[in-house]
Amino acid sequence: MKPTGLITLTTDFGMQDGNVGVMKGVIYGINPQARIVDLSHDIEPQNITQAAFVLSRHYRYFPGGTIHLVVVDPGVGSERRALIVQTAQALFVAPDNGVLTYVVHDARRAIKHIIDISNPEFWLPYISPVFHGRDIFAPVAAHLSLGVPPFAFGEEVNDLVTFPLPQAERGEGKLKGQVAHIDRFGNLLTNIYRRDLLSWREIKVRVRNREIVGLSRTYAEGQEGEVIAYIDSSEELAVAVVNGSARDLLGAEVGDEVEVVGQ
Amino acid sequence: MKPTGLITLTTDFGMQDGNVGVMKGVIYGINPQARIVDLSHDIEPQNITQAAFVLSRHYRYFPGGTIHLVVVDPGVGSERRALIVQTAQALFVAPDNGVLTYVVHDARRAIKHIIDISNPEFWLPYISPVFHGRDIFAPVAAHLSLGVPPFAFGEEVNDLVTFPLPQAERGEGKLKGQVAHIDRFGNLLTNIYRRDLLSWREIKVRVRNREIVGLSRTYAEGQEGEVIAYIDSSEELAVAVVNGSARDLLGAEVGDEVEVVGQ
Amino acid sequence: MKPTGLITLTTDFGMQDGNVGVMKGVIYGINPQARIVDLSHDIEPQNITQAAFVLSRHYRYFPGGTIHLVVVDPGVGSERRALIVQTAQALFVAPDNGVLTYVVHDARRAIKHIIDISNPEFWLPYISPVFHGRDIFAPVAAHLSLGVPPFAFGEEVNDLVTFPLPQAERGEGKLKGQVAHIDRFGNLLTNIYRRDLLSWREIKVRVRNREIVGLSRTYAEGQEGEVIAYIDSSEELAVAVVNGSARDLLGAEVGDEVEVVGQ
Numbered sequence: 001m002k003p004t005g006l007i008t009l010t011t012d013f014g015m016q017d018g019n020v021g022v023m024k025g026v027i028y029g030i031n032p033q034a035r036i037v038d039l040s041h042d043i044e045p046q047n048i049t050q051a052a053f054v055l056s057r058h059y060r061y062f063p064g065g066t067i068h069l070v071v072v073d074p075g076v077g078s079e080r081r082a083l084i085v086q087t088a089q090a091l092f093v094a095p096d097n098g099v100l101t102y103v104v105h106d107a108r109r110a111i112k113h114i115i116d117i118s119n120p121e122f123w124l125p126y127i128s129p130v131f132h133g134r135d136i137f138a139p140v141a142a143h144l145s146l147g148v149p150p151f152a153f154g155e156e157v158n159d160l161v162t163f164p165l166p167q168a169e170r171g172e173g174k175l176k177g178q179v180a181h182i183d184r185f186g187n188l189l190t191n192i193y194r195r196d197l198l199s200w201r202e203i204k205v206r207v208r209n210r211e212i213v214g215l216s217r218t219y220a221e222g223q224e225g226e227v228i229a230y231i232d233s234s235e236e237l238a239v240a241v242v243n244g245s246a247r248d249l250l251g252a253e254v255g256d257e258v259e260v261v262g263q
Numbered sequence: 264m265k266p267t268g269l270i271t272l273t274t275d276f277g278m279q280d281g282n283v284g285v286m287k288g289v290i291y292g293i294n295p296q297a298r299i300v301d302l303s304h305d306i307e308p309q310n311i312t313q314a315a316f317v318l319s320r321h322y323r324y325f326p327g328g329t330i331h332l333v334v335v336d337p338g339v340g341s342e343r344r345a346l347i348v349q350t351a352q353a354l355f356v357a358p359d360n361g362v363l364t365y366v367v368h369d370a371r372r373a374i375k376h377i378i379d380i381s382n383p384e385f386w387l388p389y390i391s392p393v394f395h396g397r398d399i400f401a402p403v404a405a406h407l408s409l410g411v412p413p414f415a416f417g418e419e420v421n422d423l424v425t426f427p428l429p430q431a432e433r434g435e436g437k438l439k440g441q442v443a444h445i446d447r448f449g450n451l452l453t454n455i456y457r458r459d460l461l462s463w464r465e466i467k468v469r470v471r472n473r474e475i476v477g478l479s480r481t482y483a484e485g486q487e488g489e490v491i492a493y494i495d496s497s498e499e500l501a502v503a504v505v506n507g508s509a510r511d512l513l514g515a516e517v518g519d520e521v522e523v524v525g526q
Numbered sequence: 527m528k529p530t531g532l533i534t535l536t537t538d539f540g541m542q543d544g545n546v547g548v549m550k551g552v553i554y555g556i557n558p559q560a561r562i563v564d565l566s567h568d569i570e571p572q573n574i575t576q577a578a579f580v581l582s583r584h585y586r587y588f589p590g591g592t593i594h595l596v597v598v599d600p601g602v603g604s605e606r607r608a609l610i611v612q613t614a615q616a617l618f619v620a621p622d623n624g625v626l627t628y629v630v631h632d633a634r635r636a637i638k639h640i641i642d643i644s645n646p647e648f649w650l651p652y653i654s655p656v657f658h659g660r661d662i663f664a665p666v667a668a669h670l671s672l673g674v675p676p677f678a679f680g681e682e683v684n685d686l687v688t689f690p691l692p693q694a695e696r697g698e699g700k701l702k703g704q705v706a707h708i709d710r711f712g713n714l715l716t717n718i719y720r721r722d723l724l725s726w727r728e729i730k731v732r733v734r735n736r737e738i739v740g741l742s743r744t745y746a747e748g749q750e751g752e753v754i755a756y757i758d759s760s761e762e763l764a765v766a767v768v769n770g771s772a773r774d775l776l777g778a779e780v781g782d783e784v785e786v787v788g789q
Contacts, residue, residue, distance in 0.1 A: 006291055008284060014710035015278075015541075016568035018580045019759075021534060024563045025588035028532055032561075032589075035295075037287045042279035045711050046769050054281045061397065062288035063295075074769055077744030129744050131759035134587065184277035185308050218340030218392050233282075233394035243309050243337055269554055271547060278541075298558075300550045305542035317544045324660065325551035326558075447540035448571050481603030481655050496657035506572050506600055 003091065003145045004065040006035050010055055011071045011133065012043040019131070023071075023138040026124065030142035039068075046074040048099050049163065050254075053181050056102030057234040059090060069141045070094040077129030082117040082136060083160055084150045091150070093117075093141045095132075101162040118154035168192045175260040179207070179252055180236070186245025190258045192237040200262030205229040207239055207258045208250040219243070266354065266408045267328040269298050273318055274334045274396065275306040282394070286334075286401040289387065293405035302331075309337040311362050312426065313517075316444050319365030320497040322353060332404045333357040340392030345380040345399060346423055347413045354413070356380075356404050358395075364425040381417035431455045438523040442470070442515055443499070449508025453521045455500040463525030468492040470502055470521045471513040482506070529617065529671045530591040532561050536581055537597045537659065538569040545657070549597075549664040552650065556668035565594075572600040574625050575689065576780075579707050582628030583760040585616060595667045596620040603655030608643040608662060609686055610676045617676070619643075619667050621658070627688040644680035694718045701786040705733070705778055706762070712771025716784045718763040726788030731755040733765055733784045734776040745769070 007027060013019040020041050027034050039058060043051045051072040059068055073080075073095040081096040087107045092100055096116075104111060117136065120127075122143045124135040140153055168177035168191055177192040188207065197203060197215075205212045216228040222242040227249065232238035237260065241249050270290060276282040283304050290297050302321060306314045314335040322331055336343075336358040344359040350370045355363055367374065380399065383390075385406045387398040403416055431440035431454055440455040451470065460466060460478075468475045479491040485505040490512065495501035500523070504512050533553060539545040546567050553560050565584060569577045577598040585594055599606075599621040607622040613633045618626055622642075630637065643662065646653075648669045650661040666679055694703035694717055703718040714733065723729060723741075731738045742754040748768040753775065758764035763786065767775050 004295065006288075006295075008288070010281070012710075014568075015564065016566055016580075017707075017709045018536070018565045018584045019709075021563050021565035022584040022587045025532075025534070025584065025592070028561060028563070029587070029589040032530065032532075035291060037284050037291070038278065039281045039284035040279055042277075045771075054279075058281045058285040058288065061285045061292070063292040066288070075744075075746045078746035080746075128757075128759040130756065134759065181280075183280045183282075184275075218338075220338045220341035220343075230393065231391075233391040233397065245308075267558065269551075269558075271551070273544070298554060300547050300554070301541065302544045302547035303542055305540075317542075321544045321548040321551065324548045324555070326555040329551070444543075446543045446545075447538075481601075483601045483604035483606075493656065494654075496654040496660065508571075 002065050003067060003147055004063055005031065005033050005145050006037065006063060006066045007141050007145055008037045008039045008062065008066060008068045009041070010039040010043065010051055010068070011041045012045050012047065012051065013041050013071070015041055019133065022134050026134055026138040027142040030139055031145050034142060034145050043072050046072065048072050048097055050181065052099050052101050055099070056106070059103065062090065064089050067091045067093060067141050067144050069137055070099050071133035071137055072099055073097065073132065076132050082132065084115040084117060084140070084144070084153055085111060085160065086113040086150050087111055091144055093137055093144065096161050098161050098163040100160065101165065104160065104162055105165060113150055114157050114160055115150045116154045116157045119152065122148070122153055166191050168196060173262060177258045179254050179256040179258060182247050182252065182254060185240065186247035187232065188239040188246050188252050189232055189236045190238060192258060192260060194231050194235045194237070197237065197260065197262065203260050203262040205237065205239065205258065205260050207256060208252050210250055212239065265328050266330060266410055267326055268294065268296050268408050269300065269326060269329045270404050270408055271300045271302045271325065271329060271331045272304070273302040273306065273314055273331070274304045275308050275310065275314065276304050276334070278304055282396065285397050289397055289401040290405040293402055294408050297405060297408050306335050309335065311335050311360055313444065315362045315364050318362070319369070322366065325353065327352050330354045330356060330404050330407050332400055333362050334396035334400055335362055336360065336395065339395050345395065347378040347380060347403070347407070347416055348374060348423065349376040349413050350374055354407055356400055356407065359424050361424050361426040363423065364428065367423065367425055368428060376413055377420050377423055378413045379417045379420045382415065385411070385416055429454050431459060436525055440521045442517050442519040442521060445510050445515065445517060448503065449510035450495065451502040451509050451515050452495055453500045455521060455523060457494050457498045457500070460500065460523065460525065466523050466525045468500065468502065468521065468523050470519060471515050473513055475502065528591050529593060529673055530589055531557065531559050531671050532563065532589060532592045533667050533671055534563045534565045534588065534592060534594045535567070536565040536569065536577055536594070537567045538571050538573065538577065539567050539597070541567055545659065548660050552660055552664040553668040556665055557671050560668060560671050569598050572598065574598050574623055576707065578625050578627050581625070582632070585629065588616065590615050593617045593619060593667050593670050595663055596625050597659035597663055598625055599623065599658065602658050608658065610641040610643060610666070610670070610679055611637060611686065612639040612676050613637055617670055619663055619670065622687050624687050624689040626686065627691065630686065630688055631691060639676055640683050640686055641676045642680045642683045645678065648674070648679055692717050694722060699788060703784045705780050705782040705784060708773050708778065708780060711766065712773035713758065714765040714772050714778050715758055715762045716764060718784060718786060720757050720761045720763070723763065723786065723788065729786050729788045731763065731765065731784065731786050733782060734778050736776055738765065
């Protein structure tokens with residue numbers, strides 16, 4: 001897996017202040033041939049869980065050798081480590097704060113190396129203690145994209161910080177999970193997956209005192225304004241309002257309980 | 264007209280969830296040389312009319328051979344078709360839901376081919392019924408950008424869905440139109456065009472009980488806070504508040520009646 | 527300093543209307559090899575001061591020869607000039623309205639040339655009086671990025687519009703400055719700089735009736751919810767709430783007085 005020069009960026013910087021743009025300036029200064037894709041910069045401030053989730057839904061769709069840079073970093077400048085994680089498919093560059101939890105969970109034994117970034121040779125000459133995105137992470141990602149091997153950036157380590165993934169609980173004929181993410185359309189994505197539902201012929205989904213009978217295949221199968229359950233694009237059980245917002249209609253929030261009753 | 268590798272994206276996905284980024288990952292996986300331009304991802308959810316309007320104002324300014332991909336697609340996964348529309352100038356890839364209405368209206372006989380996308384050879388191997396943007400549209404656009412001819416993607420068809428364009432009505436010494444779009448500055452863009460006004464020496468514009476006498480050439484011709492009428496950058500009659508928001512000051516909305524009295 | 531094909535864009539256009547995308551279409555039509563970086567498009571409408579500040583924090587981090595295009599232009603179409611400013615490091619293209627004030631202040635004698643853009647040979651054939659970004663600035667930046675020398679675009683001039691930089695006032699053992707910018711996290715960036723504080727061993731920072739004793743090096747040094755003062759990534763004294771928003775907690779606004787008492 002050789003780097004392809006493709007770098008994705010996921011941050012909580014927003015676009016108003018230019019902090020994303022300046023990272024791209026640093027990257028292009030080091031690798032003028034880089035191609036940079038914004039994955040999301042609208043992660044809620046300091047919301048590591050949300051960044052981890054958004055990254056987890058998309059990274060598999062990028063070509064092998066893509067470098068995924070994640071800067072949601074409330075511990076910037078502290079003793080928290082900065083890591084390069086190399087899998088069979090991709091390279092991840094991120095603070096060691098759990099933001100790669102899903103990646104690690106998915107990859108398991110396919111994680112090849114974890115490097116503790118410590119070699120200042122590949123950083124900008126002056127490091128602001130509050131903007132490692134610009135001064136450490138961006139130049140490291142850029143040098144990686146040129147083919148500098150991960151070992152050049154620091155020592156190999158054996159572990160990294162992960163948070164416990166909120167797992168759906170299975171009971172007698174039922175599953176209890178949570179709303180894991182609410183997307184731009186107000187759709188509620190859960191931590192219950194299609195594979196969890198395979199043993200049942202019929203299901204009911206309950207969220208916020210609403211019961212939905214059966215799964216729709218598409219939004220268009222429901223009537224305008226109807227609450228439907230369906231399988232979203234990363235195989236998650238999800239709840240939507242047709243041409244509307246389930247978040248607004250149901251008053252739903254991330255963390256809300258979702259119950260599936262099957263038979 | 265050969266594809267140039269330039270692809271524009273217009274969606275209602277927003278930037279928070281990474282759904283735009285993943286489409287770019289798919290495109291770069293197929294055509295590493297593609298150049299991708301975001302036209303807008305802040306189309307209101309499911310607002311086909313708005314997407315059609317935004318696309319209509321800009322596509323002419325892109326180099327010949329540009330591929331314009333539009334994914335505002337409430338009917339995703341249903342029987343609605345997915346189309347490639349080839350004009351003398353450009354290629355459009357979109358669901359068949361009216362989002363190309365202005366393009367078709369502008370091009371008339373210059374539409375060369377309409378292809379019903381049906382050949383899964385150019386799609387991702389697994390298709391989510393709720394994210395054709397990633398699984399069908401992005402790979403089709405990427406293959407088109409490599410020079411795969413439109414006919415390879417499916418059968419030619421003769422028609423596509425369009426909606427009736429809201430036309431200004433001409434009366435005795437007057438015109439009645441509507442607010443067609445409100446931009447980021449709160450300027451009101453109408454469906455009355457410069458050419459509609461050429462026969463008059465003087466005009467008055469009425470919207471939301473406000474009457475504006477004459478056209479300003481620039482914002483700077485008015486006083487701070489003044490309501491002015493002017494010709495916007497795609498030749499539309501428009502109403503603005505100098506260094507302010509006509510939407511906020513007048514309480515205006517898309518669809519509001521706009522009357523021009525001329526002599 | 528040869529142009530590298532790298533162009534940054536800073537505007538108040540937002541992303542919803544496609545006005546940024548169309549500028550990129552014009553640029554790619556002229557220079558297909560251009561690389562374009564969005565610095566910010568969420569500058570408040572007509573807020574020249576904010577655009578000047580955002581640009582000032584980032585331009586130094588781009589490779590030599592980068593072209594920085596700024597279109598925050600309430601005077602578009604009026605007699606205000608359009609300029610190319612060449613420094614030892616970079617090229618700036620902008621309306622002559624003060625948006626380059628910090629650049630000029632930083633560069634002083636390093637400004638090599640100021641060109642009044644007047645040669646329509648490098649513009650689009652038809653010029654909308656309300657969208658010079660698309661019709662004049664974008665094509666000028668694109669031609670510059672191809673290596674067309676600045677002199678080809680118009681006559682050299684000797685001056686440009688700048689606004690007085692809000693300077694911190696030094697008193698007996700104290701400094702008075704202002705909040706210059708509030709970022710996405712709600713952090714308050716001031717016009718007091720690290721160098722202004724070097725003579726003191728201990729400082730207190732006062733803003734909105736809140737007194738903060740001492741400087742934190744990182745956000746993580748404070749407790750969750752604590753108000754801290756620190757040096758931000760462009761050497762500005764700044765005030766933050768750890769994992770929160772100083773803007774929201776303190777009700778702060780741009781222009782608020784900030785006082786530093788030192789000893």
